Amino acid sequence: MTGSISPNNKKTVVGFSATTGIILYGGFGAAGLVLGYFLPQLAAWAVKLPWVPFEGPLKLVNSFSGIWANLIIALLGFIAGLVVASIAVKETLVVTITDEAVQLDKDGHKQTIGRKEIDTVFLDGKQLVILGKSGYELAREKMDESPKTVVDGFKKHGYSWSSEGDPFRYEYRRWVPDTPELSTTANAFMRAREMALQKKDVKDIKELRNELIKLGYIVREEETRQYWRKVQKT
Known part of the structure; x- marks a missing residue:
């Protein structure tokens, strides 16, 4: 079932937060910035190694010199880091839980499952599994959030949680x-x-x-x- 969750419902969001966003964008952006700035120096070191492949491209990178060249490459590295972070954010499963429904948002796709359809929820390793009344799997998605946070989120809204895993x-x-x-x-x-x-x-x-x-x-x-x-x- 697809749909949306009413903004008026009290909800718990699990899987992504402002802190997560800061860590991802800040971390990947900073890593790209530093790597980009020192890339010419790294290339200069690498071309001296006899076994390193792609000698031509490395020499080309090493040919860039000067503060402006370093700053431009650093900026490109920063942008690349932000792109990688945006991909990671897009692939992160976000679960919005209310008393009436559960919404799963990943890769730009939203799935809303009504409370009446759900029988049991559990974790199978790192995968969040939602079972329907007939034993059907309504959803199975990888969840990177800590198990305790996931469990607390569903129990807070009164969903049946199987601490022993898959009942089947x-x-x-x-x-x-x-x-x-x-x-x-x-x-x-x-x-x-x-x-x-x-x-x-x-x-x-x-x-x-x-x-x-x-x-x-x-x-x-x-x-x-x-x-x-x-x-x-x-």
């Missing part, structure tokens, strides 16, 4: 190619997803997981090993 953990079965209990389509998605896990293709991993959910299969992984369980489609 004993129902998962290890997937092997052509598992007879799975449909031909599901097996094909699992094979494709295994390849995506090996390549660490995050986008494909998530998209294929969503396709399996549509077929009524919940899947989780440990490295490249996949585990599945069947649920009734809603």
Whole structure:
């Protein structure tokens, strides 16, 4: 379900704060500034090493000299640092919790899940998982915030939190190619997803997981090993 949370609701925001923004933008910006300023000197040192590749580009960087050249490169480094910080902020999961709904915001996409749809919430490693009444996974997203902060945020608004993790953990079965209990389509998605896990293709991993959910299969992984369980489609 998608939508928005009313600004009038009392809310708890978990996953991003002004302090986090200052650390990311300040840290990456400062690192880029310093690296940019000293880049010509670093290049001069690197070209003296016989095993260093890209000797041509390094010599080009080393050819820049003078205070203005250093300041310009430092400014470019600062800008690059800010760009990296903005990417990190965009990829940070922000969870807004109210008594009526939970909103997940990541990569510019918002997902709002109504309180009535949610049965249980828990952490699976670093992943925040929200289960629906039928055992469906309504959301599974990586969460970088401290576990205590996440737990406190949901409990503050009265959501059912599973401190023992996934209540369906004993129902998962290890997937092997052509598992007879799975449909031909599901097996094909699992094979494709295994390849995506090996390549660490995050986008494909998530998209294929969503396709399996549509077929009524919940899947989780440990490295490249996949585990599945069947649920009734809603």
